[in-house]
Amino acid sequence: IEMGNADDDDTMQRVTKLHTVLRPYLLRRLKRDVEKELPSKYEHLVICPLSKRQRFLYDEFMARAQTRDALQSGVYQKIANILMQLRKVCNHPDLFEVRPIVTSFIMQRSALAEFEIQELLVRRRLLQDADETVNLSLLGLRFVNDQDVPSLAMTSIRHLDATSRLPFASETLGEAPPTDFRTIAGYRT
Numbered sequence: 379i380e381m382g383n384a385d386d387d388d389t390m391q392r393v394t395k396l397h398t399v400l401r402p403y404l405l406r407r408l409k410r411d412v413e414k415e416l417p418s419k420y421e422h423l424v425i426c427p428l429s430k431r432q433r434f435l436y437d438e439f440m441a442r443a444q445t446r447d448a449l450q451s452g453v454y455q456k457i458a459n460i461l462m463q464l465r466k467v468c469n470h471p472d473l474f475e476v477r478p479i480v481t482s483f484i485m486q487r488s489a490l491a492e493f494e495i496q497e498l499l500v501r502r503r504l505l506q507d508a509d510e511t512v513n514l515s516l517l518g519l520r521f522v523n524d525q526d527v528p529s530l531a532m533t534s535i536r537h538l539d540a541t542s543r544l545p546f547a548s549e550t551l552g553e554a555p556p557t558d559f560r561t562i563a564g565y566r567t
Contacts, residue, residue: 428468435467435474 428436439445448456466474527535 429471432467432471435471436464439463439467439474 445460448460463474
């Protein structure tokens with residue numbers, strides 16, 4: 379049959395015999411039989427009010443002069459289009475009118491604002507000259523060296539690390555310490 383010689387009587391007999399042997403094992407269902415076996419469907423109507431935004435979009439669309447004119451014209455196609463728009467307002471209001479994403483979490487300034495200047499300075503320093511190197515350990519950016527250190531040792535290192543208490547160039551220093559009278563130099567001033 380695959381070779382195109384299906385008109386041979388012997389081949390046709392083999393095919394019909396094969397069909398009769400395989401028929402009980404084949405699962406072939408007709409659509410009309412399947413529809414009879416399915417349970418009946420139940421439709422539940424749940425009526426819920428529109429949200430404030432949906433109500434606003436719905437009222438705004440209905441208040442348009444173009445919408446009122448289309449409804450008064452009585453043309454079936456125009457009325458069907460209006461119904462589709464109203465359905466879209468109810469089901470997918472963001473498709474009807476795109477709104478900007480606004481977060482309810484208000485911040486005075488970005489959380490990344492503190493790191494932007496430091497990142498810029500580090501990038502400039504890295505790109506200046508190939509001869510000069512930046513001490514990444516001083517900046518706390520060398521993570522590869524700490525991979526093999528046990529967690530107990532890392533906790534002790536972090537506890538003993540005093541770099542966060544050091545003044546940075548951008549910070550203004552406080553008042554000068556009082557004169558130390560325990561030393562000879564303190565008495566001379």
